[in-house]
Amino acid sequence: MKSLYIRIVLVTLFIMMVSSLIAFIGSNLYYQKILKPSNDKKNTEIAHDVVDLFEAASMDESMFFEKTAKLSYQFYITDGKGDGTFYGADFRNQTLSQGVIKDVLNGHTYHGMAEYPSTTFVTGFFSNELSNSIGVPIEIDGKSHALFMRPDIKQQFNEIHILLAVLLFLTIALSMLIVFFSTRYLVKPIRELTSATKKIAGGNYSIQLKENRQDEIGTLAKSFMSMSRQLMQVEQMRQEFVSNVSHEIQTPLSSMKGYANLLRSPSLSTEELDAYTKVIESESTRLSKVSKQLLTLASLDKDQGVIKHESVNLTEMLQTLISQTRWLWEEKDLALSLEADEVICSGNEDLLYQAFENLLSNSIKYTPPEGEIRLFLHKDQRGITFRIEDTGIGIPPEHIGKVFDRFYKVDESRSHERNSSGLGLSIVKKIILLHQGNIHVESIPDEGTAFTVTLP
Numbered sequence: 318m319k320s321l322y323i324r325i326v327l328v329t330l331f332i333m334m335v336s337s338l339i340a341f342i343g344s345n346l347y348y349q350k351i352l353k354p355s356n357d358k359k360n361t362e363i364a365h366d367v368v369d370l371f372e373a374a375s376m377d378e379s380m381f382f383e384k385t386a387k388l389s390y391q392f393y394i395t396d397g398k399g400d401g402t403f404y405g406a407d408f409r410n411q412t413l414s415q416g417v418i419k420d421v422l423n424g425h426t427y428h429g430m431a432e433y434p435s436t437t438f439v440t441g442f443f444s445n446e447l448s449n450s451i452g453v454p455i456e457i458d459g460k461s462h463a464l465f466m467r468p469d470i471k472q473q474f475n476e477i478h479i480l481l482a483v484l485l486f487l488t489i490a491l492s493m494l495i496v497f498f499s500t501r502y503l504v505k506p507i508r509e510l511t512s513a514t515k516k517i518a519g520g521n522y523s524i525q526l527k528e529n530r531q532d533e534i535g536t537l538a539k540s541f542m543s544m545s546r547q548l549m550q551v552e553q554m555r556q557e558f559v560s561n562v563s564h565e566i567q568t569p570l571s572s573m574k575g576y577a578n579l580l581r582s583p584s585l586s587t588e589e590l591d592a593y594t595k596v597i598e599s600e601s602t603r604l605s606k607v608s609k610q611l612l613t614l615a616s617l618d619k620d621q622g623v624i625k626h627e628s629v630n631l632t633e634m635l636q637t638l639i640s641q642t643r644w645l646w647e648e649k650d651l652a653l654s655l656e657a658d659e660v661i662c663s664g665n666e667d668l669l670y671q672a673f674e675n676l677l678s679n680s681i682k683y684t685p686p687e688g689e690i691r692l693f694l695h696k697d698q699r700g701i702t703f704r705i706e707d708t709g710i711g712i713p714p715e716h717i718g719k720v721f722d723r724f725y726k727v728d729e730s731r732s733h734e735r736n737s738s739g740l741g742l743s744i745v746k747k748i749i750l751l752h753q754g755n756i757h758v759e760s761i762p763d764e765g766t767a768f769t770v771t772l773p
């Protein structure tokens with residue numbers, strides 16, 4: 318497996334190579350189409366100037382061309398017979414067809430530079446060949462000669478050559494160096510993220526990543542940190558949940574075990590036998606209630622928003638609820654009233670019944686005998702409002718924000734005698750949220766509590 322670092326380096330080098338190639342082809346096209354003809358034209362003019370100058374100078378041929386060649390030109394002069402004479406630096410390739418020479422002797426100009434084959438790309442410009450020259454007729458000592466000339470590129474561009482080579486070398490070397498280091502800088506945070514992921518997978522959530530970068534990697538680091546914080550919270554909640562569940566199950570179980578042991582004693586009176594059996598009975602009921610509530614919560618968590626909807630007559634539902642709990646509130650001598658519009662809504666009947674039942678049974682549970690419970694159900698344009706008010710013990714302000722948390726009990730010490738698990742309100746909230754509704758509580762200690770449920 319290639320590391321990201323190697324990949325980025327290779328891709329960048331590849332991009333550099335491809336762009337150099339494209340640049341080379343582009344500059345060649347520019348040379349072939351524009352520079353080559355203009356270079357030919359320029360040198361043709363120079364060749365004619367040299368001829369004019371020679372004629373005007375009336376100097377000895379060899380002296381004139383030796384001196385002129387020093388101005389960085391290469392010359393070849395021939396009268397078509399014999400070998401001819403070279404001045405200036407040597408041509409690498411001295412081949413030139415007799416036809417060309419004859420043509421120039423006949424008064425034509427030879428455009429060897431413009432006609433030089435384009436397959437050689439821009440290097441044709443540097444190609445030190447006799448055929449890559451300009452040929453013009455010249456008269457020497459009253460006889461027709463052909464003068465071939467090309468600039469001595471090596472001499473003219475020597476310094477520029479070196480400068481260009483240094484420039485090119487430095488550009489390539491520095492870019493490669495910078496690519497090596499900058500890639501390291503780019504890849505480092507990703508490496509850190511990878512090792513952070515491994516830590517999280519191993520259960521270690523205390524991760525520190527630099528979040529100060531303003532780019533995508535910075536955003537990723539921020540999201541990653543927030544994810545690890547959430548995971549840590551979830552893990553804490555899970556541990557708390559497990560310990561709460563074990564506590565809720567362990568307490569009735571040990572009580573049942575204790576009383577079951579007592580039942581073994583041979584000298585038990587009938588009253589004792591009856592009392593112990595009742596405890597075991599009520600503890601098992603409690604245990605079964607907790608496990609039912611846990612199952613409900615688990616299935617609500619699983620559903621996450623997808624519940625079966627049907628048409629529910631809430632008014633009838635409340636009437637049924639009141640009559641089914643009658644023995645509970647009548648036992649405590651509570652005055653219970655219902656003020657309800659005819660309300661039909663879309664929702665899950667079983668779940669809504671469970672929510673209202675939990676709220677009502679809480680009010681019954683936490684209202685002292687001879688107290689009052691009032692239920693209201695109204696419907697307007699904004700939606701449905703259900704409100705349950707009691708004159709019970711109320712909830713102290715410091716607890717009010719937590720009563721919807723799982724296993725939260727205001728008075729832990731009395732939770733057992735009240736048959737309380739701390740799960741009822743969390744189930745209510747979950748059900749209401751699954752119906753896109755809201756629940757809200759107001760309470761004054763020793764005066765009473767009111768829960769308001771709104772449904773869309």
Ligand code: ADP
Nearest residue numbers: 679680683720726727737738739740741742766
């Ligand atoms: P529990 O099984 O303990 O009733 P809930 O989740 O239904 O669990 O309630 C959480 C806590 O909120 C209870 O322990 C109780 O102290 C408080 N509470 C709920 N309803 C009322 C109410 N109507 N009046 C006073 N306190 C209440």
